[in-house]
Amino acid sequence: MTHPPTLEVTDLQTHFFTKAGVVKAVDGISFTVGKGEVLGLVGESGSGKSVTGFSILGLVDPPGEVVGGSIRFQGRELAGLDDEAMRRLRGSKIAMIFQDPMMTLNPVLRIDTQMIEAMQAHANVSRAAAYDRAREALTRVGIASPDERLRAYPHQFSGGMRQRVAIAIALLNAPDLIIADEPTTALDVTIQAQILHEAQKLCEETGSSMIWITHDLTVVAGLADRICVMYAGRDVEQGTVDQVLDAPLHPYTHGLIGSVPSRNRRGSRLEQIPGMTPSLLNLPPGCPFRARCPRAAEECLREPPLTRHGEGRSARCFHPHEEPAAEAVT
Amino acid sequence: MSVISEQAAPAEPVPAKPESPFRRFVAAYFESRIATLALAVLAVIVFIALFAPLISPQDPYDLGEVTIMDSRLEPGEAMFSGTTAVLGTDGAGRDMLSAIFYGLRISLGVGVTSGVIALIIGMSIGLAAAYFGGRTDAVIMRIVDLQLSFPAILVALILVAILGKGIDKIIIALVVVQWAYYARTVRASALVERSKEYMEAANCLALPHARIVFRHLLPNCLPPMIVVGTLETARAIALEATLSFLGVGLPQTEPSLGLLISNGFEYMMSGKYWISFFPGVALLVTIVSINLVGDQLRDVLNPRLER
Amino acid sequence: MSVFILRRLMQSVVVVVVMSLIVFFGVNVVGDPVDLLISPEADQAEIEATIARLGLDRPVHEQYGYFVKNALQGDLGKSFIFGEPALKLIAQRMPATLELAFVSLIMSAFVGIPLGVFAGLRPEATTSKVIMAGSILGFSLPTFWVGLMFIMVFAVMLGWLPSTGRGDTVDLFGIPVSFLTLDGLSHLFLPALNLALFKMSLVIRLARAGTREAIHQDYIKFARAKGLSSRRVVLVHLMKNIMIPVVTVLGLEFGNLIAFSVVTETVFAWPGMGKLLIDSIQLLDRPVVVAYLMMIVLIFIIINLVVDILYSVLDPRVRLKDIKA
Numbered sequence: 001m002t003h004p005p006t007l008e009v010t011d012l013q014t015h016f017f018t019k020a021g022v023v024k025a026v027d028g029i030s031f032t033v034g035k036g037e038v039l040g041l042v043g044e045s046g047s048g049k050s051v052t053g054f055s056i057l058g059l060v061d062p063p064g065e066v067v068g069g070s071i072r073f074q075g076r077e078l079a080g081l082d083d084e085a086m087r088r089l090r091g092s093k094i095a096m097i098f099q100d101p102m103m104t105l106n107p108v109l110r111i112d113t114q115m116i117e118a119m120q121a122h123a124n125v126s127r128a129a130a131y132d133r134a135r136e137a138l139t140r141v142g143i144a145s146p147d148e149r150l151r152a153y154p155h156q157f158s159g160g161m162r163q164r165v166a167i168a169i170a171l172l173n174a175p176d177l178i179i180a181d182e183p184t185t186a187l188d189v190t191i192q193a194q195i196l197h198e199a200q201k202l203c204e205e206t207g208s209s210m211i212w213i214t215h216d217l218t219v220v221a222g223l224a225d226r227i228c229v230m231y232a233g234r235d236v237e238q239g240t241v242d243q244v245l246d247a248p249l250h251p252y253t254h255g256l257i258g259s260v261p262s263r264n265r266r267g268s269r270l271e272q273i274p275g276m277t278p279s280l281l282n283l284p285p286g287c288p289f290r291a292r293c294p295r296a297a298e299e300c301l302r303e304p305p306l307t308r309h310g311e312g313r314s315a316r317c318f319h320p321h322e323e324p325a326a327e328a329v330t
Numbered sequence: 331m332s333v334i335s336e337q338a339a340p341a342e343p344v345p346a347k348p349e350s351p352f353r354r355f356v357a358a359y360f361e362s363r364i365a366t367l368a369l370a371v372l373a374v375i376v377f378i379a380l381f382a383p384l385i386s387p388q389d390p391y392d393l394g395e396v397t398i399m400d401s402r403l404e405p406g407e408a409m410f411s412g413t414t415a416v417l418g419t420d421g422a423g424r425d426m427l428s429a430i431f432y433g434l435r436i437s438l439g440v441g442v443t444s445g446v447i448a449l450i451i452g453m454s455i456g457l458a459a460a461y462f463g464g465r466t467d468a469v470i471m472r473i474v475d476l477q478l479s480f481p482a483i484l485v486a487l488i489l490v491a492i493l494g495k496g497i498d499k500i501i502i503a504l505v506v507v508q509w510a511y512y513a514r515t516v517r518a519s520a521l522v523e524r525s526k527e528y529m530e531a532a533n534c535l536a537l538p539h540a541r542i543v544f545r546h547l548l549p550n551c552l553p554p555m556i557v558v559g560t561l562e563t564a565r566a567i568a569l570e571a572t573l574s575f576l577g578v579g580l581p582q583t584e585p586s587l588g589l590l591i592s593n594g595f596e597y598m599m600s601g602k603y604w605i606s607f608f609p610g611v612a613l614l615v616t617i618v619s620i621n622l623v624g625d626q627l628r629d630v631l632n633p634r635l636e637r
Numbered sequence: 638m639s640v641f642i643l644r645r646l647m648q649s650v651v652v653v654v655v656m657s658l659i660v661f662f663g664v665n666v667v668g669d670p671v672d673l674l675i676s677p678e679a680d681q682a683e684i685e686a687t688i689a690r691l692g693l694d695r696p697v698h699e700q701y702g703y704f705v706k707n708a709l710q711g712d713l714g715k716s717f718i719f720g721e722p723a724l725k726l727i728a729q730r731m732p733a734t735l736e737l738a739f740v741s742l743i744m745s746a747f748v749g750i751p752l753g754v755f756a757g758l759r760p761e762a763t764t765s766k767v768i769m770a771g772s773i774l775g776f777s778l779p780t781f782w783v784g785l786m787f788i789m790v791f792a793v794m795l796g797w798l799p800s801t802g803r804g805d806t807v808d809l810f811g812i813p814v815s816f817l818t819l820d821g822l823s824h825l826f827l828p829a830l831n832l833a834l835f836k837m838s839l840v841i842r843l844a845r846a847g848t849r850e851a852i853h854q855d856y857i858k859f860a861r862a863k864g865l866s867s868r869r870v871v872l873v874h875l876m877k878n879i880m881i882p883v884v885t886v887l888g889l890e891f892g893n894l895i896a897f898s899v900v901t902e903t904v905f906a907w908p909g910m911g912k913l914l915i916d917s918i919q920l921l922d923r924p925v926v927v928a929y930l931m932m933i934v935l936i937f938i939i940i941n942l943v944v945d946i947l948y949s950v951l952d953p954r955v956r957l958k959d960i961k962a
Binding site for chain 3: 057061087089091096098106117118155169
């Protein structure tokens with residue numbers, strides 16, 4: 001890579017200090033996103049993927065706190081950055097798209113207000129100029145008659161439209177990184193496909209990097225360049241999309257891919273990963289996947305090492321599936 | 331490779347021993363220091379109200395004990411009879427402390443009595459509305475809403491204007507002001523309970539209406555009623571005091587705290603503050619304690635979603 | 638939008654009619670109208686004249702007709718004490734009461750909302766705890782006693798402010814108002830504050846609850862993710878959302894303020910409708926009481942109408958739902 005990576009996350013830890021105890025939502029995740037690259041962050045609910053996204057933007061609400069690790073954006077350290085500097089980055093250099101389009105737009109404010117303020121918060125644009133850019137942005141995401149839509153309120157839009165508006169808002173200030181937190185989960189399948197297509201096209205056009213957070217492997221299959229699989233707050237496998245999907249290393253990834261219905265042959269039983277995700281309040285010692293893993297052994301009671309299997313390819317397992325010349329790093 | 335088969339670790343730690351809901355409720359209540367203090371103060375006030383004749387230094391309404399020579403003594407001065415007027419005396423020579431004790435008795439008595447009657451009436455109506463549903467419910471709720479949209483003080487004033495003076499008339503006015511609030515609360519929780527399964531079961535067994543309502547529905551509607559009861563009683567006491575102060579409340583023969591304050595009004599300009607001040611403080615402490623207790627009860631009895 | 642207003646207007650008319658029926662029923666049918674509406678000191682000629690005017694010798698439904706006719710002409714009986722038409726007396730006193738209630742409303746809003754929002758944004762801060770404790774005191778303290786204490790401390794002991802009465806007035810559109818003069822303001826301050834305390838506490842608690850709930854919503858997080866300054870997030874996004882319940886309560890409570898001014902007016906000898914009512918009750922001047930009742934009902938209905946309209950202006954979801962319907 002000739003450019004420095006857009007985002008470099010190293011050993012990020014975000015814990016929630018609740019009355020019931022410490023919930024280690026994110027416990028040591030590391031990944032990199034290159035310029036113009038799409039990273040799929042995949043995991044079940046409770047794996048810590050959304051919290052990772054919020055941690056990058058400094059939007060973790062108390063009782064949560066980023067307690068360790070480093071987040072380097074274009075070479076600049078974000079962890080511990082002061083509020084005002086962080087605010088200047090949000091919505092301008094790093095944008096976020098949320099999961100539920102119903103509630104992300106303020107129901108009592110008009111669309112144009114919500115779009116124009118996103119621009120005026122970062123640059124000295126006149127209202128007229130901002131209005132034009134807003135109109136243009138809506139057209140770009142495929143919304144017809146933008147002038148009418150601008151003067152409307154969120155509840156007058158369908159779910160798919162609202163999400164398009166959210167994407168338009170994210171793109172307004174030409175960010176270098178977009179974090180999309182399950183943006184299509186709440187939409188119909190047909191709309192999902194449309195949104196995915198739009199998002200991919202826009203990313204190619206604008207050259208911004210993207211982190212697409214999802215629990216659905218099929219979504220990232222067509223969209224992402226690289227995949228990072230999360231489990232119980234940790235990254236358990238990383239690699240290019242082809243590497244991870246065609247030759248998964250970690251037993252969890254293996255199980256995930258196996259359980260995708262389309263992969264199944266008719267008539268044979270659907271594969272399932274037995275058991276449930278562990279409570280993040282009371283993590284068992286050693287590998288968090290141990291209790292559900294068909295390959296678990298004695299040594300899995302210890303913290304598994306991060307093994308590298310080539311450039312950008314890693315897994316956190318004592319017994320990864322394919323074992324070429326593996327060098328234990330940790 | 332040996333496969334260790336294990337059960338997934340339990341999600342939450344199991345509590346050590348099962349506690350009765352009552353125990354838990356009491357423990358949760360006392361978590362707040364302020365609420366505990368309020369409850370203690372309230373207990374003292376109730377004690378005073380119940381035993382006023384026994385613990386007052388003087389019976390302020392016994393003409394034999396009161397003399398005009400003691401009139402308007404400052405707090406701490408000695409009275410004719412030798413006892414110290416700890417809180418001073420009023421225009422007629424009555425010891426303020428004793429007057430306050432007796433006043434608490436009446437204020438609390440009227441407030442609680444009207445509250446209990448309003449609760450019984452309101453609860454019956456609310457339960458009936460929820461249980462029978464349909465037209466009955468609609469009509470009753472219309473009346474309740476109409477009643478509630480009127481300011482309590484106006485309703486009370488109009489009633490007093492029509493009915494005239496007297497302790498029973500005041501109680502009636504206070505009951506009319508309060509019942510609707512009880513009715514609405516009971517109906518709301520009864521409606522929730524009604525759709526639960528145990529009600530369907532009771533219905534299937536074809537138990538008589540009264541039995542279903544009293545043995546099954548009622549106990550589950552009690553918690554919000556307790557909260558409402560506490561807060562409404564505080565309101566009733568404040569309302570009675572206001573009416574008495576305005577001169578349209580209890581007659582002079584039953585001097586509640588409101589009347590005491592009203593009597594002291596004229597002396598305020600000449601700086602004899604204690605005649606209005608101390609009864610006011612007593613009233614204030616009573617109302618505030620009841621409100622604090624009610625607040626804590628509400629917080630403890632309702633599940634709250636804290637992030 | 639106008640469909641909405643029209644519909645609400647029609648509903649209000651219905652309520653007025655219903656209320657007039659109830660009042661009429663209470664006075665003419667349940668009570669004894671001769672007793673209630675004719676002064677005990679009237680001579681025979683006057684009694685007969687009044688009976689004729691009110692149609693008391695006619696059947697009930699015709700009596701109602703007389704009642705409505707008289708009411709629409711502004712005749713709701715004559716005061717026993719003053720000899721003047723009751724409605725005129727009340728109308729004379731209304732500006733004073735409305736002024737007091739209005740200033741109290743503004744005080745509760747402008748003090749209550751910021752305090753409540755602050756307490757909601759920083760619930761653990763000491764200031765917030767003090768504010769909440771204050772709010773409990775605010776609605777527990779009996780208004781009349783607080784009024785007395787105000788007079789005692791600020792007027793008698795400190796001598797900063799006058800203790801009773803209304804200050805100098807100037808005419809604004811023909812209505813005498815006292816908040817435009819310095820003397821008027823100094824007389825207005827204590828009673829308005831006294832009346833406002835209760836409402837202020839309610840507003841504080843409401844604003845705090847609204848803030849605590851709204852601050853966790855996704856749209857607040859999204860606003861922050863857009864890089865908006867905290868100031869804008871709170872003042873625009875948050876406020877607009879909590880304004881809806883707060884304004885509704887404030888509006889509905891305005892009627893209560895007017896009713897409750899009865900107490901404050903008595904304590905501060907403020908020459909408003911409320912004081913007139915109390916005096917009339919004590920002096921058994923019943924036509925005034927009846928007239929007051931009708932006026933209050935009318936005021937309430939107007940307030941409810943205004944609040945509904947305001948609500949639809951603030952919450953676009955209500956507005957558009959109605960148009961579709």
